[in-house]
Amino acid sequence: MRSWMSLQAGFGDFQYRRNVYLFALRMSFFAVILSGVILALTIPPLGFFGLLPMTLSHAIGFGAVFSWLVGGTVCGMLSLAAGFTMHELTLSRAEFERLSRTDTLSGLLNRRAFTEALDKAEGDASLVIFDVDRFKAINDRFGHACGDAVITAVSAMLRSAFDDMSVVARLGGEEFGVIVSGELEARLKRVEGVRARIASGAIAAEGHDIRITVSGGVADLAAGRSKQAVYASADRALYLAKALGRNRVVHEREGLHHAWHGLADNGFDAKGRRAESDNVMQAYGI
Numbered sequence: 001m002r003s004w005m006s007l008q009a010g011f012g013d014f015q016y017r018r019n020v021y022l023f024a025l026r027m028s029f030f031a032v033i034l035s036g037v038i039l040a041l042t043i044p045p046l047g048f049f050g051l052l053p054m055t056l057s058h059a060i061g062f063g064a065v066f067s068w069l070v071g072g073t074v075c076g077m078l079s080l081a082a083g084f085t086m087h088e089l090t091l092s093r094a095e096f097e098r099l100s101r102t103d104t105l106s107g108l109l110n111r112r113a114f115t116e117a118l119d120k121a122e123g124d125a126s127l128v129i130f131d132v133d134r135f136k137a138i139n140d141r142f143g144h145a146c147g148d149a150v151i152t153a154v155s156a157m158l159r160s161a162f163d164d165m166s167v168v169a170r171l172g173g174e175e176f177g178v179i180v181s182g183e184l185e186a187r188l189k190r191v192e193g194v195r196a197r198i199a200s201g202a203i204a205a206e207g208h209d210i211r212i213t214v215s216g217g218v219a220d221l222a223a224g225r226s227k228q229a230v231y232a233s234a235d236r237a238l239y240l241a242k243a244l245g246r247n248r249v250v251h252e253r254e255g256l257h258h259a260w261h262g263l264a265d266n267g268f269d270a271k272g273r274r275a276e277s278d279n280v281m282q283a284y285g286i
Contacts, residue, residue, distance in 0.1 A: 028073075103170040105148060106155035114169035114177050118227050121167075125181040125221045127234045128191050130158070133213045133246040135174035142208050149205030150174075150212055154198065161194045184220070188251060191216055195249050213247035220252070 101113035109117070118127065132138075132154060139147040151174065158168050158176055167179040180187045195214055202209040217238025219230045233252045241250040 105151055106170040108155050108159065108176070109167065109169035111169065111171045111177075114167065114171065114179075117167045117169075118177075118179060118231070121179050121221055121227075123181060123221075124183065125179055126184070126187045126191075126218050127221065127230050128178040128180060128216055128218050128249075129171070129231075129234045129238045130154075130176040130178065130194075130214045130216045131238055131242070132174035133215055133242075138210060138212065142206065142210060146205040146208060146210060150203055150210060153203045153205075154212070154214065157198055158194065161190065161197070179221075188218065188249070191218060192249050195247070199247055215241035215246050216249040217241055218249060218251045 101109055103110045121127075132150065135147065135150070138150055151170070154176065155168075155170060158178065162168055162178060162180060165181050167177075169177045171177045178191075180190060182190075195216060199211075199213045202211045204210075215238060217234045217236065217240070219234035219237060221227075221230055237250045237252045237254075240254075241248050244250065
């Protein structure tokens with residue numbers, strides 16, 4: 001019986017009250033059956049030795065009635081109490097699990113949950129790492145309350161821009177991660193659209209209208225490619241986007257060709273061009 005109850009507790013979904021009542025009903029029925037078996041094993045020997053105060057048929061009838069009325073009722077009540085306790089524990093555990101996987105400021109998934117989702121991601125998808133440009137300057141100029149408002153606003157825009165098939169998370173600080181699926185060009189168009197949307201507006205916070213931009217690095221998931229390699233490539237692409245002047249999205253395939261031409265087009269002076277070029281080459285291990 002103990003093993004059977006353990007199976008019920010393990011496989012029953014106590015998140016819903018209906019399942020609690022079904023659990024109590026099953027346990028009551030099991031208690032009645034068990035009582036009937038015990039009565040069937042004990043009453044006939046008692047009747048054989050003349051220890052029953054009534055006929056054998058009456059004793060069996062009374063035993064069956066009382067096993068249903070007493071045994072079933074008592075077991076049902078106890079099972080209900082146990083079931084509702086497990087119901088509360090299930091809800092508490094689900095809430096704890098949700099909180100342990102959620103970033104408290106943004107309401108998005110945290111790094112731990114995002115890493116788990118990335119490990120499970122398959123098919124046509126890309127990893128995008130977004131980073132708010134010059135976020136420290138925002139904190140220094142407007143205060144940390146405004147910095148938190150920026151994080152919250154960017155989180156809301158990312159959440160609304162990507163569908164339920166995507167995974168959006170705050171990786172820490174001003175950095176966000178997105179796993180977006182679909183055809184490659186459509187993925188890149190969506191990511192670029194998010195960047196443009198963030199750059200086109202202002203965030204109202206503490207009486208200030210704060211204009212921000214984000215940079216993004218994109219790397220594609222592929223069969224046989226480790227998730228660590230994908231993450232590292234997206235991170236390098238983000239580094240390149242920063243080196244090219246920020247407020248842009250760089251796909252991993254653009255590589256050094258994009259870096260050199262982008263730096264030249266930005267018109268850096270010789271000293272600045274040398275420093276930025278060194279940063280890009282360092283990002284790509286050169």
